[in-house]
Amino acid sequence: MIPFSILRADFRRLWAGAFILSILIMAATALNITVSLEERAMRLGSARAAEPFDLIVGAPGSETQLVLSSVFLQPALLPLLPAHYSQRLEQHPLVAWSAPLAFGDFYLEMPIIGTTGTLITQGGQRPLAAGHPFSAPFEAVVGFSTGLKVGETIKPLHGQFGQEGAHAHDKIIYTVVGMLPKQNNAWDKAILVPIETIWHVHDIEEDSRHDDDDPDIAVEDHPYQNLAHKTGVSAIVVKPKSVAGAYQLRTQFRSGNSIAVFPAEVLTRLYGLLGNVRHLLSVIAWGTQLLVGLCVILVAVVHVNQRKRQIAALRAFGAPRHALFIVVWFEFVTLVLAGIAAGMLLGYWAAQIISTQIAAQSGFALPVEMATEDWWNMLQWLVIATAASLAPAALIYRHSPAQALRD
Amino acid sequence: MPILELKDISVSYPNCDAPVLQLPRLQIGQGEAVAILGPSGSGKTTLVSIISGLEYPATGSVCWDGINLNTLPEAQKDQWRAENIGLVMQDFHLYPGLSAFENILLPARFRYWHLPRELKRKASDLLDRIDVHTGARPIEKLSRGEMQRVAVARALLMSPPVLIADEPTASLDVTNGEQVIELLLDLVKEQQMTLLAVTHDRRLAGRMTRCLTLENGRLIKDGVNETERDFT
Numbered sequence: 001m002i003p004f005s006i007l008r009a010d011f012r013r014l015w016a017g018a019f020i021l022s023i024l025i026m027a028a029t030a031l032n033i034t035v036s037l038e039e040r041a042m043r044l045g046s047a048r049a050a051e052p053f054d055l056i057v058g059a060p061g062s063e064t065q066l067v068l069s070s071v072f073l074q075p076a077l078l079p080l081l082p083a084h085y086s087q088r089l090e091q092h093p094l095v096a097w098s099a100p101l102a103f104g105d106f107y108l109e110m111p112i113i114g115t116t117g118t119l120i121t122q123g124g125q126r127p128l129a130a131g132h133p134f135s136a137p138f139e140a141v142v143g144f145s146t147g148l149k150v151g152e153t154i155k156p157l158h159g160q161f162g163q164e165g166a167h168a169h170d171k172i173i174y175t176v177v178g179m180l181p182k183q184n185n186a187w188d189k190a191i192l193v194p195i196e197t198i199w200h201v202h203d204i205e206e207d208s209r210h211d212d213d214d215p216d217i218a219v220e221d222h223p224y225q226n227l228a229h230k231t232g233v234s235a236i237v238v239k240p241k242s243v244a245g246a247y248q249l250r251t252q253f254r255s256g257n258s259i260a261v262f263p264a265e266v267l268t269r270l271y272g273l274l275g276n277v278r279h280l281l282s283v284i285a286w287g288t289q290l291l292v293g294l295c296v297i298l299v300a301v302v303h304v305n306q307r308k309r310q311i312a313a314l315r316a317f318g319a320p321r322h323a324l325f326i327v328v329w330f331e332f333v334t335l336v337l338a339g340i341a342a343g344m345l346l347g348y349w350a351a352q353i354i355s356t357q358i359a360a361q362s363g364f365a366l367p368v369e370m371a372t373e374d375w376w377n378m379l380q381w382l383v384i385a386t387a388a389s390l391a392p393a394a395l396i397y398r399h400s401p402a403q404a405l406r407d
Numbered sequence: 408m409p410i411l412e413l414k415d416i417s418v419s420y421p422n423c424d425a426p427v428l429q430l431p432r433l434q435i436g437q438g439e440a441v442a443i444l445g446p447s448g449s450g451k452t453t454l455v456s457i458i459s460g461l462e463y464p465a466t467g468s469v470c471w472d473g474i475n476l477n478t479l480p481e482a483q484k485d486q487w488r489a490e491n492i493g494l495v496m497q498d499f500h501l502y503p504g505l506s507a508f509e510n511i512l513l514p515a516r517f518r519y520w521h522l523p524r525e526l527k528r529k530a531s532d533l534l535d536r537i538d539v540h541t542g543a544r545p546i547e548k549l550s551r552g553e554m555q556r557v558a559v560a561r562a563l564l565m566s567p568p569v570l571i572a573d574e575p576t577a578s579l580d581v582t583n584g585e586q587v588i589e590l591l592l593d594l595v596k597e598q599q600m601t602l603l604a605v606t607h608d609r610r611l612a613g614r615m616t617r618c619l620t621l622e623n624g625r626l627i628k629d630g631v632n633e634t635e636r637d638f639t
Binding site: 003005006008009010012013309310313314315316317318319320321322323324400401402405406 | 452453456459461462481482485486488489490492494496500502503504505509513514516517518561565
C-alpha cells in the first residue's frame with residue numbers, strides 16, 4: 001500500500017535536492033571503488049609484468065631498484081655487474097636460458113636496451129609479431145607499442161631528452177628488423193639491440209682493455225652510465241630449469257659481488273608497503289563515505305521535519321503510520337541505491353580511465369577487475385545505508401499529527 | 408440516538424496553566440449540520456482534533472457510534488478515521504505534484520494495493536460534480552477555489568458518515584467561498600452525512616442546523632442559528 005504516485009511526485013518536485021544528494025553518494029562510492037580497483041590493478045599488473053622474470057641477477061645494491069629497473073624499465077642509478085657473470089649463467093647447468101640487460105640509451109623517451117637474441121625469443125619459445133631477431137650490429141627489435149615498424153631506422157640518445165649529460169649518438173643508426181608480441185607491460189615500449197653494440201657505441205670494449213682497476217664492480221655515476229668504462233651489464237634475466245634450481249641459483253649468486261632476486265618476492269615486500277598506503281587511502285575513502293552518509297542523514301532529518309505538516313495531513317486523512325514510514329524510507333533508500341549504483345559505475349569507469357592513461361604513458365597494463373570483495377563492500381554500504389535511512393523515517397512515529405497541523 | 412458523545416473532556420498543553428478545552432458533555436446526532444464557532448484560541452481546532460482522533464484528551468472519552476476512540480490503538484484509529492471521517496482543512500493540504508484526480512484518490516491509495524475501479528469512477532464523478540476539469544495539471548497550478556473544491560471531493564471519496572471541515576472558506580474570496588459552501592452543503596445533503604464545521608464565516612454558519620460556541624475552551628452556547636450575535 002505504497003502510493004507510488006507520491007514517490008514520483010516527490011522526486012519530480014524535489015529533483016534538485018535529490019540529484020545533489022545522489023551525486024554526493026555517487027562521488028563517495030566512486031572514490032572508494034576507484035581506490036580499491038586501482039590498488040588491485042597495480043598488484044595484478046605488476047605481478048603479471050613480473051611473470052616472465054623468474055630470477056634477476058645484478059650488482060649489489062637495492063633489490064627493489066633492480067626489479068623496478070629490469071621488470072618495469074624504470075631508469076635509475078644501477079651499479080654494473082661484470083659481463084663474465086652473464087657468461088657464467090649462460091653455461092650454468094641449472095639455467096634454461098639467461099640474457100643480460102644494459103640500459104642507458106633512449107629513443108623518443110623509449111628505452112633502448114642492450115641484450116641478446118635469447119631474451120627476444122625467450123630461449124626460442126616466443127615467436128615475434130613481425131620480422132626476426134637481430135642478427136647483426138645496429139639491428140633492433142622493437143616492442144609492440146613503440147609505433148615503429150620493421151625497416152624503419154632510429155638514432156639513439158644517450159640519457160633522456162632534457163636531462164643533464166644527455167646527448168645524441170649522431171653516427172649511430174639502428175634498423176628495426178623485428179617486433180615483439182604485445183605483452184601489456186613496459187617492454188611494449190622498449191627497443192632491444194645487441195648488447196655488444198651498446199658496448200661498442202660507448203667504447204666500453206676498448207676502455208675495458210686498458211682498465212686495470214677492480215675487475216669485478218664499476219659503480220655508475222649517472223643513471224645511464226652503463227656505459228662506464230668497464231664491460232658490464234645492468235642486470236641478467238635468468239630462466240631456471242626448475243623451481244629447486246631457481247632457489248639454488250639464488251643462493252649461489254647472492255655472494256658479496258652479486259645479488260639474485262625473485263621479482264615476485266620483492267614485489268610482495270613492495271605490496272606490504274603499498275598495503276599500508278592502500279589502507280590509508282581506504283580509510284580516507286571510507287571516511288569520506290561516512291561523512292557523506294552523515295550528511296545525507298542530516299538532510300533527511302531536516303527534510304522529514306520540514307514535511308511534518310504534509311505528513312500530519314496525510315495521517316489526518318487516514319494514512320497509516322507504517323505506510324508513511326515506508327514512503328519516506330523508500331524515498332531515501334531509492335536515493336542511496338541510485339547513488340551507490342551510479343558511484344560503482346563511475347568508480348569502475350574512473351579506474352578504467354586511470355589504468356588506460358597509465359598504460360598509454362608507461363605501457364604497463366593495470367587490469368581493472370571487480371572482485372567479490374568489492375561487491376561485499378557495496379552490499380555492506382547498502383545495508384548500512386538502508387538501516388540508517390530508518391532513522392529519519394522513524395521520526396514519523398514521533399510526530400503528533402495534531403501538533404504538526406497546529407504549528 | 409447520538410452519533411458522537413463526548414464526556415468529561417479535558418485537554419491541557421504543557422505551557423498553558425488552564426485546560427485549552429473542557430467539555431463536561433456534548434452529543435451530536437446523526438445527520439446534524441453543526442457549526443463550531445468562537446474566537447481564535449477558544450479551543451475549536453483542539454475540539455476537531457479530539458473528535459477526529461488526532462489527539463487524546465487528558466481525561467474523558469470520545470465515542471463515535473459506540474466506539475471509544477481513546478481505547479483504539481493508533482493503527483486502528485487511522486483506519487477508523489479513513490473509513491468514517493472526511494476532513495476538509497483551511498490550507499487544503501493537497502499533495503503538490505499530483506493532479507486533482509490523483510489528490511482525490513490519494514487517501515484511498517494508502518488503503519488498497521490496487522484501487523477498485525468504482526473508486527476511480529467515483530473520483531471522476533466527483534471531479535465533474537465540483538466542476539474541476541484540469542486533467543493532469545499539478546494541483547498547485549489550480550486556483551484556491553478549485554483547490555478547496557478538490558479538498559472537499561477528496562473528503563467525500565470514501566463516503567464517510569461524518570464530514571469535519573476546519574475553516575473551509577477562510578482562505579477563499581467571497582465568490583469561491585460561496586461556491587464551496589454550496590458544494591459542501593449539497594454533497595452532505597446528498598450523502599446524508601453528519602457535518603461539523605469550524606468556521607468564522609457567517610454564511611456557512613447560517614446554513615447549519617446547530618451552532619456550538621466556544622470561549623476559553625468551554626462551550627458557552629449550544630443552539631440553532633444564533634450566528635449573528637455570536638460571531639466575533
